[in-house]
Amino acid sequence: MTFRKRITLFIFILAGINIQLSAQCLRIDSLQAALAKSRGQARIDVLNRLSEEYRKTGKNEQAFQIANNAINYAVKIQSPLGEAQAHINRALTSYQENQNAEQVRESFRKAASIYRARKKTEDLANVYEMYGHFFQETSYVSNDYLDSALTYYKNAIEYYEQIKNDNKASEVAGFVSEVYFEKNDESKALFYAKKSFIDTDTKFSKAYIIKTALETQASAQAMFIYFLMGGLLLMAVLAVLLIRGVLQTRKANRLLEEQKQDLIQKHKEINAQKDEIQKQKQKIEQDAQKLKQSNEEMNRLNRSIMLQQHEIEMSNQELGEKNEELKQQQEEILTQRDNLSQQAEELEVQKDELQKSYKTITILSRIGQSITSSLNFKDIFDTLYGYINEIMPADGFRVCEYHPEKQEIEYKFNNENQKNKPLIRVSTNETTNPAVWCIKHRRSILVRRKSDFEQFEGLDAYSINPIFKSMIYFPLFRDENVIGAIGVYHKQEDIYNHRHIDMIKTLASYTTIAITNAETYEILNAAQAQLVESEKMAALGGLVAGVAHEINTPVGVCVTAASRLETKTNGFIDLFAEGKMKKSDLKEYLDTAKEGNKILMTNLRRAADLVQSFKSIAVEQTSESRRTFNLKTYLEETILSLKPEFKNKPFQIELDAEDVEITSYPGPFSQIITNLVMNSLIHGFKNKDSGVIKIKTRIQNKQALMTYTDNGNGMTPEVLERLYEPFFTTNRDGGGSGLGMNIVYNLTAQKLGGKMAAKSQPGQGVHFTFEFPLELPELKIPAV
Numbered sequence: 001m002t003f004r005k006r007i008t009l010f011i012f013i014l015a016g017i018n019i020q021l022s023a024q025c026l027r028i029d030s031l032q033a034a035l036a037k038s039r040g041q042a043r044i045d046v047l048n049r050l051s052e053e054y055r056k057t058g059k060n061e062q063a064f065q066i067a068n069n070a071i072n073y074a075v076k077i078q079s080p081l082g083e084a085q086a087h088i089n090r091a092l093t094s095y096q097e098n099q100n101a102e103q104v105r106e107s108f109r110k111a112a113s114i115y116r117a118r119k120k121t122e123d124l125a126n127v128y129e130m131y132g133h134f135f136q137e138t139s140y141v142s143n144d145y146l147d148s149a150l151t152y153y154k155n156a157i158e159y160y161e162q163i164k165n166d167n168k169a170s171e172v173a174g175f176v177s178e179v180y181f182e183k184n185d186e187s188k189a190l191f192y193a194k195k196s197f198i199d200t201d202t203k204f205s206k207a208y209i210i211k212t213a214l215e216t217q218a219s220a221q222a223m224f225i226y227f228l229m230g231g232l233l234l235m236a237v238l239a240v241l242l243i244r245g246v247l248q249t250r251k252a253n254r255l256l257e258e259q260k261q262d263l264i265q266k267h268k269e270i271n272a273q274k275d276e277i278q279k280q281k282q283k284i285e286q287d288a289q290k291l292k293q294s295n296e297e298m299n300r301l302n303r304s305i306m307l308q309q310h311e312i313e314m315s316n317q318e319l320g321e322k323n324e325e326l327k328q329q330q331e332e333i334l335t336q337r338d339n340l341s342q343q344a345e346e347l348e349v350q351k352d353e354l355q356k357s358y359k360t361i362t363i364l365s366r367i368g369q370s371i372t373s374s375l376n377f378k379d380i381f382d383t384l385y386g387y388i389n390e391i392m393p394a395d396g397f398r399v400c401e402y403h404p405e406k407q408e409i410e411y412k413f414n415n416e417n418q419k420n421k422p423l424i425r426v427s428t429n430e431t432t433n434p435a436v437w438c439i440k441h442r443r444s445i446l447v448r449r450k451s452d453f454e455q456f457e458g459l460d461a462y463s464i465n466p467i468f469k470s471m472i473y474f475p476l477f478r479d480e481n482v483i484g485a486i487g488v489y490h491k492q493e494d495i496y497n498h499r500h501i502d503m504i505k506t507l508a509s510y511t512t513i514a515i516t517n518a519e520t521y522e523i524l525n526a527a528q529a530q531l532v533e534s535e536k537m538a539a540l541g542g543l544v545a546g547v548a549h550e551i552n553t554p555v556g557v558c559v560t561a562a563s564r565l566e567t568k569t570n571g572f573i574d575l576f577a578e579g580k581m582k583k584s585d586l587k588e589y590l591d592t593a594k595e596g597n598k599i600l601m602t603n604l605r606r607a608a609d610l611v612q613s614f615k616s617i618a619v620e621q622t623s624e625s626r627r628t629f630n631l632k633t634y635l636e637e638t639i640l641s642l643k644p645e646f647k648n649k650p651f652q653i654e655l656d657a658e659d660v661e662i663t664s665y666p667g668p669f670s671q672i673i674t675n676l677v678m679n680s681l682i683h684g685f686k687n688k689d690s691g692v693i694k695i696k697t698r699i700q701n702k703q704a705l706m707t708y709t710d711n712g713n714g715m716t717p718e719v720l721e722r723l724y725e726p727f728f729t730t731n732r733d734g735g736g737s738g739l740g741m742n743i744v745y746n747l748t749a750q751k752l753g754g755k756m757a758a759k760s761q762p763g764q765g766v767h768f769t770f771e772f773p774l775e776l777p778e779l780k781i782p783a784v
Helices: 003-037 040-056 060-077 080-098 101-117 121-137 144-162 166-182 186-195 206-255 257-372 377-391 434-441 450-455 498-532 537-578 583-618 631-641 666-684 717-721 740-751
Strands: 396-403 408-416 425-427 445-447 470-478 481-490 627-630 651-656 661-664 691-700 703-710 755-760 766-773
Touching: 003 040, 040 060, 040 080, 060 080, 080 101, 080 121, 101 121, 121 144, 121 166, 144 166, 166 186, 206 257, 257 377, 377 396, 377 408, 377 498, 396 434, 408 434, 408 481, 434 445, 434 470, 434 481, 445 450, 470 498, 481 498, 537 583, 537 666, 583 631, 627 631, 631 651, 631 666, 631 691, 651 666, 661 766, 666 691, 666 703, 666 740, 666 766, 740 755
Parallel strands: 651 691
Antiparallel strands: 396 408, 396 481, 408 425, 445 470, 470 481, 627 661, 691 703, 703 766, 755 766
16 A cells, blocks of 8 residues: 555544544534433433433543433433433442442442333343443452453343343353453353354454364364374273283293293393383373473464554453543543642642641630630620631620520620720520520521522511621530520621631630639629628638639649640640651540540539539528439549549559448539548648559448548648638648638538547648448528
8 A cells, every 4th residue: 555545544534533533512402402302201301312412522521420410300200211311320439530330339229129120121231231341341340340241241141141141141141251361261251152153154353263262172182082082092001901911921921930040131121111111101291291281282283472562452452442532631630630720729728727726726815814714794705806806807796694594695895996995784585686586596597698588487687786797606605505695797798607617616615614614703792792791701702712622623633634634635736747647646636625624624513513502502592402323323424524533643542442322412522522631632742753642432330431531631630620611721822721621520510410529640641531421311401
């Protein structure tokens, strides 16, 4: 072929490819035009055809998306057959698009289930055939995939034979032959290869090549068997001759005794010949084995050569298609490069977001420390408002308190445009008010624009200042009760998002703690003022100081646990920012967070119980109710709440308690143990490198006996004599109030109806003995 003819042929091939691509583009355009006009079943058909055209042109992403649309629409209008075809389209493109083998199998299973239910045998056979192709093509993933391919190919053959479609059955049989050939099952491969030629005589398929190779191999094996049988026959003839010679020798031996020596010699020669024949027999067997191995190697080479020849022929036909695929791959590489650039920009944005989040967490922590350290409402809200603009834009800020007994809310802070507004009261019947709505529904409000008010049924957009376009409200919770709400406003739309909701949620938690502390402080101040005006100033003053001391202990434990959690969190953030975080680091942080949360919740509940108890006394009600509880379990919980105080300290506490039920007031037991343990840590183990606290309980004569000992510094006789005196302390410079042991004595003698005694000597620790009734009668506490 001349150069000019080759150029002409190449031009015709390119023209044909361009015509085919143009035709495919025209079909896609016409299908898209028809899609806009079609409805019902016709729309499903157009979607399936359009997905198939996109798949043929290599646009797998579009084909996959349109197949999903067809599935959703078919389910919507209840068209099972359209849904099945859409599942097939999705399966054929899914593995090429996103390498999701499970999604491919799920799509084929759904299509087969629909055709089986509708008794569409031919369609079901087609699905099984395609399913088998999938497992055969992906058999590199697992050898079990070849078995799955065989299963689905054989199911397809069975259904094709049911509908008398012998051509398709023969075609699939060729695929089965290929699978068995890959599994080195030559007998079954030859069987199905022959079966694939029942109605067809294609001489360029893999089945034909396999059939020819295996038949050639069978012929070679037959020749080897014939050769081996000839050798065995020759050996049999030699054996007969040998036997005949032996018989002749024996006969001659009987007739001619005088020739005995000669016959013996001949017998030796015959034995030597026999050995030689045996060696020749072994050599023949070895040569036969080598010949068999050579034949197997030759057959294997022949099969490889024939497959390579077929692949070369196929490669010549696919060369043009490969060139087109290379062009598409180049375009995809360029697209991937653009995507990588976009991903790099997105990662940079995420980095900036993480830095902002870290800065926000730091500010929130500083806010929490600032507002929870104040006990004055005005200082709390002024501090909170001073920080609010550091973490989010805010043109308005409100904090309100809910009074359920009066069915109204009271604005504790109200600032708009840097100006303080009147602190008004609003009835809870005004449900269109955002604060009332937030408290009533116990959920947050996020409004980015005026139209968002429609999401909150009953909320009126006209209840807020019209200059504000964005708003967030979040309820304040104390335990499970709503005590108020916190809100921010802005003049622009689309200012706030869910990240700001999380910030407000954190601020709400801090605000709740600060309000609780301020209320408690006001209650304590009011109680103290009342005692100043009464003759019982000393008694109730001791009560106030005792409660304050008891609240300080769990709060101090919470501060210690929170500080440790903050340190761990900062370290965790550093590891994450540096990209050095490991699974063990994450597990360690989660364990620390879980333990810290448990300690925080236990001590916060204790503090809340103490506050509630004191508030009850302040309004002339009885304190904590008497109940039956397990003394050992309660002491274990109390010791657990004190665990942070022992962190990184060489001290330990041991409990030896009997498992017994007691009817009394549980709170004082916790207060007694807490005061004693804190005294041991502050006084007893001062300047000590180690220390052990032992608590032991026993039951005797319907009395609970409890002993508390430590091996600390002990007390002098002078200190022991004034142990229970109010305001007497040996740690005045360290902040001691001198009320701890006075409270322990009052709780033991008055609240629990018990007795206590103390023993101690310098350098020999302390020894306290307590005696409590197992069943304490209900106490009548007079109002203060």
